[in-house]
Amino acid sequence: MPLQLVLAKRPTGNIIPGETFNLVNIPTPSVKDIPDRHVLVEALYFSVDPAMRGWLDDRRSYIPPVKIGEVMRSLTVSRVLAVASGVTKFQPGDIVTCMLGIQEVGILPESQVDKAFPIAPGSGLKLSDLLGVLGITGLTAYFGMEKIGKVKPGDTVVVSAAAGATGSVAAQLAKLAGAKRVIGIAGGKEKCRLLKEELGLDEALDYKANDFRQKFKEATPDYVDVFFDNVGGEILDLMLSRANAFARFVICGGISQYNNSTHQGPGKYFFNVITQRVRMEGFIVMDYMKEWPEATAKLAKWVSEGKLKRKETLVKGGIKAAEGALQLLFEGKNVGKVVVEVKGPEDPVAKL
Ligand SMILES: NC(=O)c1ccc[n+]([C@@H]2O[C@H](COP(=O)([O-])OP(=O)(O)OC[C@H]3O[C@@H](n4cnc5c(N)ncnc54)[C@H](OP(=O)(O)O)[C@@H]3O)[C@@H](O)[C@H]2O)c1
Structure with a gap:
């Protein structure tokens, strides 16, 4: 019977293994269960994102929180298993991207499923890239x-969480x-x-080192023109201390704060x-969904040409490994x- 990861209890801090989520079995769906204009899909890869932690908090955001008892939200690369009448865009076997959530199989309206960007043989790209460099984090x-x-x-650009999915691409795009x-x-x-040897950045600084603040000051003699922030908290404040006139601060994320009930914003250097x-x-x-296809094509071209390198932490073990995979992000x-592999495209199709 297929598995789902369901929200059991909202965490107040870190996710607690065995308490925050429940793994539950569901009956295997059959073709007759699919309503008109819906498709039945099976997950191949789950995207694992820091935002998932935010989706567990019951507060106003850009998207409603996951409800208790609901399947944990996640973007997936999936394969179409069956289609109902009225479906025009898909047929069984198609590779798609969709917000299936962390479940092995599921039924979605056709309108909520997208044809996957085609991965050309010899392009050096792979299916899991549809969640990384060609997916949400690359597009971000x-x-x-x-x-x-x-x-x-001529700009000096700083990127935090620069070895992560979003940061590693952002830093290379700045170059x-x-x-x-x-x-x-x-x-x-x-x-x-x-960051320096493989991704070609000019400088890389370890924020956990004792001399980080001093090293950072030395590394920014011309101050900072662009700061792409994934982390927030103290690092954001430190960046403000070195902001150049008319600097642009791209506030992408604040992972250092996601597990805290009160969020630290800019402090000492705010008046800069x-x-x-x-x-x-x-x-x-x-916000830029309409422009995604064009941007995805550009990112794919840069990867294929070797101008943009992408890194991936592929977690094997399928749905049972998803909860642990989310924790990897907060532990650095x-x-x-981070992508969880459920099955590769060459693996046998689920039996209905
Ligand atoms: N605005 C948007 O639309 C959007 C979309 C996607 C992602 N995001 C945001 O972008 C950021 C990066 O997401 P991602 O998916 O690419 O994750 P990621 O960077 O691949 O992974 C998270 C990284 O954050 C760092 N980190 C964790 N706790 C930290 C702490 N307390 N202080 C400093 N660094 C910490 C860790 O790297 P270290 O080992 O270097 O600490 C970890 O590897 C997140 O804040 C996410 O919410 C925003």
Whole structure:
């Protein structure tokens, strides 16, 4: 019987294994269960995102919280198993992307399912990239830099959580846009090595090191023109201390605060927003949905041409591994995009 990961109890801090979610079996759906204009799909890959933690809090946001008893929300790469009458866009076997949630199989309206961006053989791309560099995190990096960061040649650009899915792409896009100096901030020596040696950043700083503040000051002699923030809290405040006049602060995320009941905002250096005329702007990648196809094609081209490198932490073990995969993000144990593999496209199709 197929499995679902269901929200059992809202966490107040970190997700508690075995308490926050329940794994439940559901009856195997059959073709006759599919309403008109709906499709039955099976999950191949689940996207694992820091935003999932926010979706568990019962507060006003850009999207309603997941309800107690509901399947945990997640974007997936899925395969169509069966279609009902009235479905025009899909047929069994099609690879699609959809908000299936963390469940092995499910039924969705055709209108909530998208044909997957075609992964051309020999392009160097793979299906799980549809959730990373070609999916939400790659698009977030792209639109954050393009619409808010507006990197100009000569700029000094800083990216926090730079070894993560969004940050690693954002930092490389800043280089492609002609930034003079791109500095990544990440936890630990190995991530900093990767940023410089593999992704070609000019500087990488370990925010966990004792001399981080001093090193950061030394690394920004011309101050900071663009800050792409994934972390918030103390790091955001520190960046304000080095903001250049007319700097753009791309407020993408604040993972350092997601498990806290009260959120720390800019403090000591907040008035630099005024004195340096800093523009701080938050955004949600969905704001630019109409432009996704064009941006996805550009990102795919850059990866295929070797101009953009992507990193991935692929978690095997299917739905049972999903809860642990989410924790990796908050422990900094991932590099690049965290994806849970349920099954590869070559694996047998689920029996109905
Ligand atoms: N606005 C949007 O539309 C949008 C869309 C997608 C994602 N986001 C946001 O973008 C950010 C990155 O998401 P992602 O999916 O790409 O995740 P990610 O960067 O791949 O993973 C999260 C990383 O955050 C770092 N981190 C965790 N706790 C931290 C802390 N207390 N202080 C500093 N760093 C910490 C860890 O790296 P270290 O080892 O370096 O600590 C970890 O690897 C998140 O804030 C997310 O909410 C926003």
